[in-house]
Amino acid sequence: MNRQSQAAVLFLLGAALLHAGTTDLYLRYVKAGLQPLLLASGAVLIVAALATAWYEWRRGRKGHGEAPDEGHGEKHSHPEPRISWLLVLPLLALILVAPPALGSYSATRTGTALQEPLAYPALPATDPLPLGLVDYAGRAVYDHGRTLEGRRVRLTGFIALDHDGTPYLVRMALNCCAADAQPVKVALTGAIPPVLQPDTWLTVTGTYTPRRTRDPVNNGPIPYLKITSAAPTPEPRDPYDESYNN
Amino acid sequence: MAITKAAPRDGDTHADAAAPAPDEEPRRLTSPLALTLLLLLLVLLQSPIRRALSAPVMQSWTTVFVAVVIQALPFLVLGVLLSAAIAVYVPPSFFARALPSRPALAVPVAGMAGAVLPGCECASVPVAGALVRRGVTPAAALAFLLSAPAINPIVLTATAVAFPRNPEMVLGRFVASLLVACAMGWLWQRVGRTDWMRPPAHAHHEGQTKGAAFWDSVRHDVMHAGGFLVVGAMAAATLKAVAPESWLRTAAGNPVVAVLALALLAVILSICSEADAFVAASLTQFSLTARLAFLVVGPMIDLKLFAMQAGTFGRAFALRFAPMTFVLAIASAVLTGAVLL
Numbered sequence: 001m002n003r004q005s006q007a008a009v010l011f012l013l014g015a016a017l018l019h020a021g022t023t024d025l026y027l028r029y030v031k032a033g034l035q036p037l038l039l040a041s042g043a044v045l046i047v048a049a050l051a052t053a054w055y056e057w058r059r060g061r062k063g064h065g066e067a068p069d070e071g072h073g074e075k076h077s078h079p080e081p082r083i084s085w086l087l088v089l090p091l092l093a094l095i096l097v098a099p100p101a102l103g104s105y106s107a108t109r110t111g112t113a114l115q116e117p118l119a120y121p122a123l124p125a126t127d128p129l130p131l132g133l134v135d136y137a138g139r140a141v142y143d144h145g146r147t148l149e150g151r152r153v154r155l156t157g158f159i160a161l162d163h164d165g166t167p168y169l170v171r172m173a174l175n176c177c178a179a180d181a182q183p184v185k186v187a188l189t190g191a192i193p194p195v196l197q198p199d200t201w202l203t204v205t206g207t208y209t210p211r212r213t214r215d216p217v218n219n220g221p222i223p224y225l226k227i228t229s230a231a232p233t234p235e236p237r238d239p240y241d242e243s244y245n246n
Numbered sequence: 247m248a249i250t251k252a253a254p255r256d257g258d259t260h261a262d263a264a265a266p267a268p269d270e271e272p273r274r275l276t277s278p279l280a281l282t283l284l285l286l287l288l289v290l291l292q293s294p295i296r297r298a299l300s301a302p303v304m305q306s307w308t309t310v311f312v313a314v315v316i317q318a319l320p321f322l323v324l325g326v327l328l329s330a331a332i333a334v335y336v337p338p339s340f341f342a343r344a345l346p347s348r349p350a351l352a353v354p355v356a357g358m359a360g361a362v363l364p365g366c367e368c369a370s371v372p373v374a375g376a377l378v379r380r381g382v383t384p385a386a387a388l389a390f391l392l393s394a395p396a397i398n399p400i401v402l403t404a405t406a407v408a409f410p411r412n413p414e415m416v417l418g419r420f421v422a423s424l425l426v427a428c429a430m431g432w433l434w435q436r437v438g439r440t441d442w443m444r445p446p447a448h449a450h451h452e453g454q455t456k457g458a459a460f461w462d463s464v465r466h467d468v469m470h471a472g473g474f475l476v477v478g479a480m481a482a483a484t485l486k487a488v489a490p491e492s493w494l495r496t497a498a499g500n501p502v503v504a505v506l507a508l509a510l511l512a513v514i515l516s517i518c519s520e521a522d523a524f525v526a527a528s529l530t531q532f533s534l535t536a537r538l539a540f541l542v543v544g545p546m547i548d549l550k551l552f553a554m555q556a557g558t559f560g561r562a563f564a565l566r567f568a569p570m571t572f573v574l575a576i577a578s579a580v581l582t583g584a585v586l587l
Contacts, residue, residue, distance in 0.1 A: 051461035179310050
C-alpha cells in the first residue's frame with residue numbers, strides 16, 4: 001500500500017471514529033466515557049491523513065526525478081504494506097454493517113455477573129419506581145429485598161431464552177467495551193407475556209419476590225420478579241448497564 | 247460473484263509485486279486503485295454481506311471485533327503520538343541521562359517509569375518500540391513495555407473499585423506485575439540476543455523537517471500496529487463468540503487448574519487492562535490467586551498484544567518473549583498470591 005492509499009485509509013478510519021462518536025453508534029461497542037477520546041483520536045487520524053497527503057504532494061512537486069526514492073522507502077517498511085490492508089475490515093464492519101449491541105446470544109452463553117453492591121441508597125417514593133435492572137438484582141439477592149418490600153418497580157431489559165425456554169430479562173453490564181460485557185439476569189414469574197421473542201426490549205412492572213434460582217452456566221444467583229404488566233419498548237440509547245463505572 | 251470477489255485480491259498482489267520493482271511501468275493495478283475497487287465492491291455487496299453476518303454467532307463476533315478495535319484505537323493513537331514525539335523531538339542523550347547507565351539498574355527504573363503512562367497495553371507497544379529506536383537498552387524498554395499497562399494509576403484505581411473488599415488485590419497486582427517486568431528485563435539482558443529482536447524498522451528521517459518526520463512516524467505506526475491490532479481483535483472475537491464459558495466451572499474446582507485456566511482466559515479474551523479487573527471480580531467461583539494471575543497475565547500478553555509485538559519487534563522475538571512472559575507472570579502471581587492473599 002503506498003502513501004496515498006494509506007492517507008485514504010487513515011482518513012476513512014478517522015471519519016468512521018468521528019461518525020461513531022458523534023452519533024450514539026459508539027454506545028453499542030464501548031462505554032460512554034470513551035467518547036471524548038474517540039473524537040480526539042478520530043481528529044488526529046484525519047490530521048495525519050491530511051499531513052501525509054500534503055507532504056506527499058510537496059515531495060511530488062519538489063522533483064519528478066525523485067520517484068525511485070519512493071520505492072526505496074517502501075522497501076524499508078517491510079510487512080507494513082500488506083498488514084495495513086486489514087484496517088479496511090473494521091471500516092467495513094462499522095460503516096456498512098454496524099452490528100447491534102450484544103444480545104441474547106451472548107447472554108445465554110455467559111453466566112450472570114451480579115456482584116454484591118457496596119450500599120443500598122434509599123429509593124425515591126415514586127410509584128411505580130423506575131429502577132436499573134442491575135440495581136434491582138443486587139438489592140433482591142444481597143439485601144434480601146429489604147428496600148423493595150411493598151414497592152412496584154419498573155425494569156427495562158431484553159429477553160433471553162435459556163436452552164430449556166426459561167425467559168430472563170437481561171441487561172449486559174459493561175466496563176470498557178463489549179468484549180468485557182457480561183449479563184445480569186432477572187427471572188420472570190407472574191403475568192409473563194405469552195409470546196416472548198429473544199432480543200426484544202421490554203419494560204416490565206412488577207413486585208419483589210423472595211424466590212431465587214441459579215444460573216445454569218456459572219451457578220450465579222438470579223432473583224425473580226413477579227410481573228404485573230409488560231410492554232415492548234425501543235432499545236435504550238445506551239443498551240448497556242454502566243453502573244460499575246460510576 | 248466469486249469472480250468479482252477475486253478482483254481486488256488480485257490487485258492487491260499485483261500492487262505488492264510491483265513495489266520491489268518501481269522501475270516498471272506503473273500501468274498495473276496500483277494500491278490506490280485497488281483500494282478504490284475494494285471499497286466500491288464492498289459497498290455494492292453490502293446487502294449480501296449483511297445477510298451473511300445476520301446469524302447470532304456472526305453478529306456477536308462482529309460486535310466484539312468492532313468493540314475491541316474501537317476501544318483500542320484511541321489508546322493506540324495516544325501511544326503512536328507519544329512514540330512519534332519521542333522519535334522526533336526527544337534527543338537520545340535525554341535517555342542516556344535519565345536512565346542509570348548500568349542496564350541492571352535501568353531495568354527497575356524503567357519498570358517503575360511505566361507507572362506514568364496512563365493507558366492500556368495498546369499504547370505501550372509503539373512507545374517501547376520508539377524507546378529501543380532511541381537507543382534505550384532493550385532490557386529496560388521491555389520492562390517498561392510490560393509494566394506500563396499493569397501498574398499505572400488508572401488501572402490500579404479500577405482494580406481497587408472492582409475489588410472493594412480485597413484492597414490487597416491492588417498491592418498484589420502492583421507487586422506481581424513489577425516483579426515480572428523486572429525479571430523479564432534482567433532475563434533479556436542475560437540471555438537475550440540482539441538478532442532475535444528485529445530493530446523496529448522505520449523510514450529514515452534525514453532530510454525531512456521535524457513536522458514531516460513526526461507525521462510520517464504517526465502514519466507508519468498507525469498503519470502498522472493498527473493492522474496487527476485487527477489480527478488480534480479477530481482472534482479475540484472468534485474465541486469469545488465460539489468458546490463456551492461452561493468449561494470454566496469445572497476448572498474452578500482444582501486450584502492449579504484454576505490458575506492456568508484464568509491465565510489462559512486472560513490471553514484469549516484480550517481485554518483492555520483498564521477493564522480486566524471488573525471481569526476478574528465477576529469470576530467469583532475462582533480463588534483470589536487465580537484471579538490475580540488473570541490480572542497479571544492479561545496486560546502483559548494476550549492475542550492482540552502478541553500480534554502487535556510480532557509486528558513491532560519481529561516474529562522471532564515475539565515467539566520467545568511471549569511464552570516466557572506467560573510462564574513468569576503465572577509464577578509471579580502465584581508467589582505474590584501465596585504471600586499476600
